[in-house]
Amino acid sequence: MICRLLKEDDNALSTATTIGAAGKSNRRNGSRKIYRIDTTDVANVALFLAIFVGLWQLVTVLELWPKTLFPSPAQVAISIGELIANNSLVIGIGTTLWRLAAGFAISIAVGGMVGLAMVKFQGFGKTMSSFAVGLLTFPSIAWVPFAILLIGFNNFGILFVVVMASVFSVMISTYSAVRNVPPIYIRASKNMGAHGFSLFRHVMIPAATPSLIIGIRQAWSFAWHALIGAEMLITTLYGLGHVLSIGREFNDMSQIIAVMITIFVIGLLFDRIIFLRLEEKVRSRWGLNQHSE
Amino acid sequence: MALIESPHSKILENSKNSSEIQGQQKQESLGFIPIVHVNDVYKSFDFKNNRNNNNDSNSNTTTYNLLSGEQQQQLLNSRSSMRASSSYEVLNGIDLKINEGEFVTIVGPSGCGKSTLLNIIAGLDRPDLGSVLIRGATASSNTMSTKRIMIFQEGALFPWLNVQDNVEFGLKIAKVPKEKRRQVADRYIEMVGLSKFAESFVYQLSGGMKQRVAIARALALEPEVLLMDEPFAALDVQTRDLLHEELVGIHKTTGKTILFVTHNINEAILLGDRVIVLSSVLKNIKKEFRIDIPRPRDPETPELYEIKKQILKEFEGDLQIAKRR
Numbered sequence: 001m002i003c004r005l006l007k008e009d010d011n012a013l014s015t016a017t018t019i020g021a022a023g024k025s026n027r028r029n030g031s032r033k034i035y036r037i038d039t040t041d042v043a044n045v046a047l048f049l050a051i052f053v054g055l056w057q058l059v060t061v062l063e064l065w066p067k068t069l070f071p072s073p074a075q076v077a078i079s080i081g082e083l084i085a086n087n088s089l090v091i092g093i094g095t096t097l098w099r100l101a102a103g104f105a106i107s108i109a110v111g112g113m114v115g116l117a118m119v120k121f122q123g124f125g126k127t128m129s130s131f132a133v134g135l136l137t138f139p140s141i142a143w144v145p146f147a148i149l150l151i152g153f154n155n156f157g158i159l160f161v162v163v164m165a166s167v168f169s170v171m172i173s174t175y176s177a178v179r180n181v182p183p184i185y186i187r188a189s190k191n192m193g194a195h196g197f198s199l200f201r202h203v204m205i206p207a208a209t210p211s212l213i214i215g216i217r218q219a220w221s222f223a224w225h226a227l228i229g230a231e232m233l234i235t236t237l238y239g240l241g242h243v244l245s246i247g248r249e250f251n252d253m254s255q256i257i258a259v260m261i262t263i264f265v266i267g268l269l270f271d272r273i274i275f276l277r278l279e280e281k282v283r284s285r286w287g288l289n290q291h292s293e
Numbered sequence: 294m295a296l297i298e299s300p301h302s303k304i305l306e307n308s309k310n311s312s313e314i315q316g317q318q319k320q321e322s323l324g325f326i327p328i329v330h331v332n333d334v335y336k337s338f339d340f341k342n343n344r345n346n347n348n349d350s351n352s353n354t355t356t357y358n359l360l361s362g363e364q365q366q367q368l369l370n371s372r373s374s375m376r377a378s379s380s381y382e383v384l385n386g387i388d389l390k391i392n393e394g395e396f397v398t399i400v401g402p403s404g405c406g407k408s409t410l411l412n413i414i415a416g417l418d419r420p421d422l423g424s425v426l427i428r429g430a431t432a433s434s435n436t437m438s439t440k441r442i443m444i445f446q447e448g449a450l451f452p453w454l455n456v457q458d459n460v461e462f463g464l465k466i467a468k469v470p471k472e473k474r475r476q477v478a479d480r481y482i483e484m485v486g487l488s489k490f491a492e493s494f495v496y497q498l499s500g501g502m503k504q505r506v507a508i509a510r511a512l513a514l515e516p517e518v519l520l521m522d523e524p525f526a527a528l529d530v531q532t533r534d535l536l537h538e539e540l541v542g543i544h545k546t547t548g549k550t551i552l553f554v555t556h557n558i559n560e561a562i563l564l565g566d567r568v569i570v571l572s573s574v575l576k577n578i579k580k581e582f583r584i585d586i587p588r589p590r591d592p593e594t595p596e597l598y599e600i601k602k603q604i605l606k607e608f609e610g611d612l613q614i615a616k617r618r
């Protein structure tokens with residue numbers, strides 16, 4: 001049963017990706033917009049960055065804080081260069097992303113599975129959803145002491161925190177997305193002979209995909225928050241959060257800011273490249289984008 | 294139907310065209326089995342508890358015929374007392390036979406139970422009492438088959454699939470091999486004139502095109518009965534006329550049995566071999582009209598105009614009774 005449910009979850013994901021892939025070949029007029037790089041957009045971003053760096057430079061020139069506490073953009077850039085040169089940034093990013101992928105995958109598998117069980121068994125769903133909502137608002141960093149004592153200063157401790165931070169979001173969004181599938185689709189497909197697993201695989205999951213993607217996107221950001229926090233607190237292991245706390249230990253503000261920028265960029269890239277695109281593809285396929293065209 | 298002595302059934306007997314009844318009896322005596330036989334179906338909804346009386350009544354349906362007349366009466370009485378409390382009667386002993394290849398339209402004002410009747414025939418809803426027989430065999434929602442395919446007012450196409458995949462949906466569920474699926478879907482997509490749009494997604498289609506896809510999707514399953522629940526109600530007049538023409542063509546080429554529900558009298562008399570008028574007061578069949586005029590028909594024909602007037606009179610009569618209550 002567990003295997004089967006896991007597989008169903010994979011199906012959900014593969015449905016999402018196939019929708020994406022098919023969307024590419026079938027793209028018509030309006031939906032092309034998403035992938036075209038607009039020159040005015042580039043100019044706007046450049047202008048924004050210039051103003052931001054300019055103000056930053058201005059503050060350092062005014063010397064409101066000592067240079068060691070408030071480094072200039074150039075110092076931070078040098079620090080980034082050093083971190084890249086001694087490989088600590090690349091390894092840090094690699095380890096962190098690996099943990100993120102593992103933790104997030106576990107969250108989707110477990111959360112999706114339990115979410116579907118919640119739909120299937122109504123009593124369980126009702127109880128579990130209020131429990132999960134409670135845990136959804138629970139600050140993920142508060143799991144760290146628990147994880148350290150129970151599991152220890154190791155990768156599994158960090159993974160535990162990441163999973164706890166994101167699994168309930170996946171659970172709740174799966175539950176509500178599948179429950180809110182318009183009944184007309186279910187009636188029509190039942191009339192055409194779908195029932196049990198086929199109803200589930202061919203109707204409920206694809207019909208729930210747009211809301212599922214939103215839920216997964218939110219779960220991803222929860223997982224990311226928790227991961228950096230856990231890496232900073234469970235300090236015996238390498239990772240971006242670890243590089244960040246090393247910066248604090250050595251009072252190296254430019255390293256701290258360098259890592260902060262890295263974390264910001266990774267978050268932005270993930271959101272824009274993976275989740276936003278996925279969402280846009282599904283939305284344009286469903287015809288939900290027309291008001292913005 | 295004769296089991297229950299109610300004033301309604303008397304009215305029904307009188308209002309039914311006597312030659313029509315004789316015709317049916319003759320057919321039965323010759324061994325004809327109607328493709329759909331709605332056998333004395335009762336249905337009410339419990340609005341107070343916001344559920345319909347589905348689950349508890351299933352056993353009633355099967356055992357009902359085994360009970361003696363007195364017990365049946367008791368069951369009905371207990372039901373009617375329950376009905377009085379919080380539920381609302383939708384169908385009151387509907388009895389209807391549809392023969393193979395017939396194009397039957399059911400017309401009635403909104404709230405007369407015509408969609409409920411269609412849902413029960415489709416197996417999407419269960420009757421409180423009575424049964425639906427398909428070719429003489431009891432059909433229940435448990436043995437959901439693809440013999441009765443419904444076309445909904447909103448089309449109910451799947452937005453995550455393109456036209457081709459929508460039409461192939463039922464075949465995919467039935468595990469038909471891909472090659473074969475494609476072949477069948479292509480044929481019916483062509484029949485409804487949408488070959489150019491096979492790759493389009495649902496949102497890119499107009500209302501009329503959506504209903505054509507819905508028709509192709511239903512036909513692809515090769516159903517014995519096509520159930521249409523006000524399929525063209527949301528369309529503009531021109532598109533509707535065009536789709537009427539196409540539906541008549543499809544009926545002619547495929548010879549499918551079609552049961553078509555509408556609140557539009559014109560639509561009912563233009564399409565149907567037989568027009569069944571449902572009453573919102575009696576919750577039952579009020580009158581039947583057989584129309585032997587070849588299609589496509591002109592609504593201005595004196596005969597059709599006469600039938601239309603009569604149907605309107607029936608509606609008017611209902612309204613009068615409703616007012617008096």
